Amino acid sequence: MRIGVAYQIYVLTGSTLASAAALLVSLLPKIALGSIAGVYADRWDRRWTMIGTNLLMAAALLPLFAVRSAGQAWLIYAVMAVHACIAPFFSASEASLVPTLVGSDRLVRINSLNGQVSDIARLIGAALGGALAALGGIPLLGAVDVGTFLLAAGLLSLLQVRPERTNTARPHVLHEWSEGLHIALASRALRVFLIFGLITGVGEAAIGTLAAPFVRDVLGGDARAYGMIMSSQAIGGLAGGLIVTLVGHRFPPRAMFGWGAVTFGLIDLVLFTYPLLDRVLWPAVVLIVAAGLPAAFIMAGGMTVFQQATEDRHRGRVWGAFTAVDATAMLIGTIAAGSLAERWGVLPVITVQGVVYTAAGAVVLLALPHRLTSSPDAPSPQETRAEPARNEPARIEAAPDRAARDDLHASAV
Numbered sequence: 001m002r003i004g005v006a007y008q009i010y011v012l013t014g015s016t017l018a019s020a021a022a023l024l025v026s027l028l029p030k031i032a033l034g035s036i037a038g039v040y041a042d043r044w045d046r047r048w049t050m051i052g053t054n055l056l057m058a059a060a061l062l063p064l065f066a067v068r069s070a071g072q073a074w075l076i077y078a079v080m081a082v083h084a085c086i087a088p089f090f091s092a093s094e095a096s097l098v099p100t101l102v103g104s105d106r107l108v109r110i111n112s113l114n115g116q117v118s119d120i121a122r123l124i125g126a127a128l129g130g131a132l133a134a135l136g137g138i139p140l141l142g143a144v145d146v147g148t149f150l151l152a153a154g155l156l157s158l159l160q161v162r163p164e165r166t167n168t169a170r171p172h173v174l175h176e177w178s179e180g181l182h183i184a185l186a187s188r189a190l191r192v193f194l195i196f197g198l199i200t201g202v203g204e205a206a207i208g209t210l211a212a213p214f215v216r217d218v219l220g221g222d223a224r225a226y227g228m229i230m231s232s233q234a235i236g237g238l239a240g241g242l243i244v245t246l247v248g249h250r251f252p253p254r255a256m257f258g259w260g261a262v263t264f265g266l267i268d269l270v271l272f273t274y275p276l277l278d279r280v281l282w283p284a285v286v287l288i289v290a291a292g293l294p295a296a297f298i299m300a301g302g303m304t305v306f307q308q309a310t311e312d313r314h315r316g317r318v319w320g321a322f323t324a325v326d327a328t329a330m331l332i333g334t335i336a337a338g339s340l341a342e343r344w345g346v347l348p349v350i351t352v353q354g355v356v357y358t359a360a361g362a363v364v365l366l367a368l369p370h371r372l373t374s375s376p377d378a379p380s381p382q383e384t385r386a387e388p389a390r391n392e393p394a395r396i397e398a399a400p401d402r403a404a405r406d407d408l409h410a411s412a413v
Helices: 002-013 016-043 046-060 062-066 070-101 104-156 173-186 188-218 223-250 253-276 282-308 312-344 346-350 352-367
Strands: none
Touching: 016 046, 016 070, 016 173, 016 312, 046 062, 046 070, 046 104, 062 070, 062 104, 070 104, 070 282, 070 312, 104 223, 104 282, 173 188, 173 312, 188 223, 188 253, 188 282, 188 312, 188 346, 188 352, 223 282, 253 282, 253 346, 253 352, 282 312, 312 346, 346 352
């Protein structure tokens, strides 16, 4: 539903700076809480954390029912800020839980299936979000979004996992937080992963800020066209996810990650420059469908690289560090995109998305080790004893035919 909300903010205000402000209020909490959320993902029961965050995000949407005019846009910003405070706890728990449910030889397939679930949600949600924005505005979007979070919480409750625990006292939260940063920086593979997030975060901020102006002002589309265009990538993502699920285990995650990013960036460059020749809608739809194919490889390859390069008891902390780095990059990109688009126009700025993904893919291919090993504890100077395992290998009890999760819900939320 974020697709529809983003479009409505731009319609209400007509300003790229207002669109940028909406992203800013969702990024600042991630910068402040992203890495801390990862610490708690390593401490708390991850399934219950995911259930609780979905319920909290559903409750946080209720103020949207009061939005009727541009003067009440601050309510949208408030809701986005609250969601941004909660979401890092979900994403860190999800990224950490999945590898405990399956063997390492199945990670590529599971990550691909997870990406397909996200694509299905994006395909339905983006198109529905655009339509609902046109029919009932923000209140109707909020009502439907509440339902999706409640459904997600219900589905997660079906996942029965009983992690092994110990009663050994854990170090202080700040110690574990600094340890996560130390581990992320000590591993070459994880450093490359962080650099990838830093580079692509700038591009994601550009498209997040300027997607609505691109469709509305450059291509002349309305809310329905916006929803259709933004959901089209999911069609390619589903096709790409199917390919990855069937044959992805034959390719190194590093190659899927790097070449997927290069291909994705090149397609985006064509997408954001073709309007210089002809400002029609259909090429945008075709190109975004095409971009969904390499996006599936980025998702499956990148997550597998991260999961193979980390140990379970530290995975949440390292993911939290990545979240904070990515959000910081997006903060910088959002400020730049919102202000530069007012001066230079939408096309020159949004094209940055294609440039940064191409560059980030090249970094992965050149710098990421060919053989990945999980970074052992990479102990900090003051750490001399082994920390008790937190979620090690989980015993799965009668898990119904439930795949490990529903979309990170909110897009990308």
